[in-house]
Amino acid sequence: MTPASISSPLSALLLAPFLLGVTRRTKAIAAGRTGPPLLQTYYDLAKLLRKSVVYSRTTTWVFRAGPVVGLAAVLCATALVPLGGVPAPCAFEGDLFLFAYLLGLLRFFTVVAALDTGSSFEGMGASREVTFAALAEPVLLLALAAIARTVGSLSLSTMYSGVDATEWSRASAAFALLGGALVVVFLAENGRVPVDDPTTHLELTMIHEVMVLDHGGPDLAFILYSGVVKLWLLGALLVGLIVPVRSGHVWLDGAAAIAGMIGVAVVTGIVESSMARWRLVRVPQFLVGAGVMSVLALVLTRG
């Protein structure tokens, strides 16, 4: 662990809410509105942490434990993900599996907390969440394993520090395909358009937002914060691949990666402004398509 490696989890913890602000602002501009301030998510978090709470009589301690365990899992995951060329504090062989399964733990507890309310709406959201996640997880792991095989490295940090311009010129086709697959995983896992619509709360088509319908106060703040940190982490895996700036200089690499993250947030906003959410039956096709791209990339990589 180097002092510089603290910077990647620290930036995730501090800047993640900002990313959501960028996406929202982009959407507002595209719609001809002024939109909320860029720091709105921070204000939301601060407000939610100060609020009192109302619980359903149906719920048990599982409902209260869900956001807490979820946030703990995401905070652990921040220690594993490098920011572009800046390595993470914990890098070890096979850390990508731990990362994927930490997100799995977050999902498990979000889902059981949703089911604890006994509401059909939240049951629907939970049902869709586990369906799409079961398809997205193999895509994520296959894509990461394909990057690892191309670069010839076993942990997220060493593998992403190996993705530089020369590697891109060597395996451009495979990397492009993997970038596509990671975009799909990024959109699906974070509940963005075209898989899910993060702006509506009470539609039968909702996935993530409907699962947290009954949460409020500090619990909702925990959920919101885990959500943005997860967005940041999956975004970092994408940006690490598509922004291959590896100067060896921590600050330069970090700045390039953060610029890349903001770019991803802007593009997400543009995507969300320019297209509608798809019908649910098309989402599995979307995910399986991404899986095919990962497999194709694997075929293209040399051993």
Place this chain on the structure above:
Amino acid sequence: MHLLLLAIATLVGSGAAGLVWARTRWVSRVGAAGAVAGCAMAIVPAVRVLAGAPTESLRMSWQVPYGAFFIEIDPLSAFFLVPILCLSALAAVYGAEYLGAYREERRLGSAWFFFNALVAAMVVVVVARNAVLFLLAWELMALASFFLVTFEDEKPSVRDAGWMYLVATHLGAACVLALFVLLGCGSGSLDFDRMSGASAPVGLLFLLAMVGFGTKAGFMPFHVWLPEAHPAAPSHVSAVMSGVMIKTGIYGLVRILSFLGPPPAWWGWLLCGVGLTSGILGVLFALAQHDLKRLLAYHSVENIGIIALGLGVGELGLSVGSAPLAVLGFAGALLHVLNHAIFKGLLFLGAGAVAHATGIRDIDHLGGLLKRMPWTGLSFLIGAVAISGLPPLNGFVSEFLIYLGAFRGALSADTTAAVPLFGVVAGLALIGGLAAACFTKAFGIAFLGEPRSAPAWRAHEPGLAMRLPMLLLAASCVAIGCLAPLVIGMLAPVVERVSGLSPETVRGVVVSATGPLSFVALAALGILLLTALLAGLRQRLLSGRRVEETCTWDCGYARPSPRMQYTASSFTQPLTELFGLVLQSRRALVLPRGLFPRHASLTTETPDVCAQRLYAPVFTAIGRGLSALRWLQHGQVHLYVLYIALTLLVLLVWKLG
């Protein structure tokens, strides 16, 4: 070694005592105390060997031809003995209370006799070093479990399940018998240390082992007895059968593999293929089930698939000469054997507690049990997280080892060998995601929300004898998750025995895996610590604030009823629809008609595709063919005696002639 024999005698003796005092109130206590005492005695030599003591063995001559009465505890036997003994002892304690509910209507003596005989038979199976002794124990194990499965034999479904189990297990045993005969032919001895596969093609021996032991273990498509027999048995028996008895199949396979010498690559491919099929189809069928115990039985198929994946990775490693691949694959598979025993035992005991409290096994009629059965619910939740392979619990550790082996191999191997390994990575990820879906369903629908039926309203926590085993198993899930690096160190001698690699090689790989596993353990502790810290923070934030209670947000609809909650079937509908081609679910839908509809209903049922499409036609054809021989069956005893006499005469003539 003598302690082990004494333990077996205790088990059998206490079982027999149960038979004698079958009508007294003491029967359950005697049976359970005997089981616990026997297990406690037998675990001493097992732990001693695992801790590094030399292999213990005992060889005595006996009247049976082809070898001696030969038993031995080596690290591999010891490793299988530990879960067998621990889970059996805990299940016996649980059973003492669980069977109490049947005391009025049933004779419990035979139940305890067969339970203790089953435990003794499993112990002998893993320590036997002579094929005759092994097969005797194997058969005793099958029969004892058959009589336990048919405990409630007045129900036709239970009788059918028992019958199916009996047929399946004997078909498997026939393959095992053929395997041992072929193995013993070359050397003329059936002692394991003198066996060699020289007399038959090794590939044939491998296939016989896969079918014979795979039937017991529940490899697809030989799994059909599992989802029938496990739900039919009393829950503590299901826990033992699913948690450890099917693992004797894995033990047999691993033991035989260690005789067969260096494997060709196709063994690894076949094991990976079988693992992927069992894993993915097992969890898919589990998703479509409504019966809690049937769902758990299908999950055993899934987990056996994961174990097979680990073994496949190990065999591939041996065939390409890659020690890391072999060691990590085998270590993952073996650790998963232990882990699955823990969490599956726990989940079956939990399902039993639910059935005990409500009399219901259909998830769609349960709900809200966590409030009524807090300890059972907590243990079930821990088991559910563990079986989904999520950190910080034990399921993740063994899956991580298999991932690590496959991943290391996939990165270094050439393209041909990398294909199955990437398949393993993607398959494990898919299995993990689907298992999480299945267990959020099982826990969420059964334990959370509002009760969907009157018995679920009235549910109550079971007594201490049933709660304590569940809590101990749940604690083991957490402990193994947090002590991952220590656990793999203990596996090294076992992996040595399985892989045939030198101790230094195995030790080297184990040391290299200790680093990542330390991080996994660190993450487990980190999650627990952060959860505690965040819970404290939340508590602090909420102290002094208003915390109100009201109803669940009902979207403006003023009269919600528990029946309007999402059910297990609706929860899994997107996934079962997506994989409809494989599952072939049957739906009976009655749509509401008219302006004021009175009635509408939807029933779904997912019978086993293998049983329906593969075995049913075969067995029907066999039955039709054999009905030609009906004229031999008169139902008159003296004719049957004549048949026996004639057979003996023919044998005599053949022997003398």
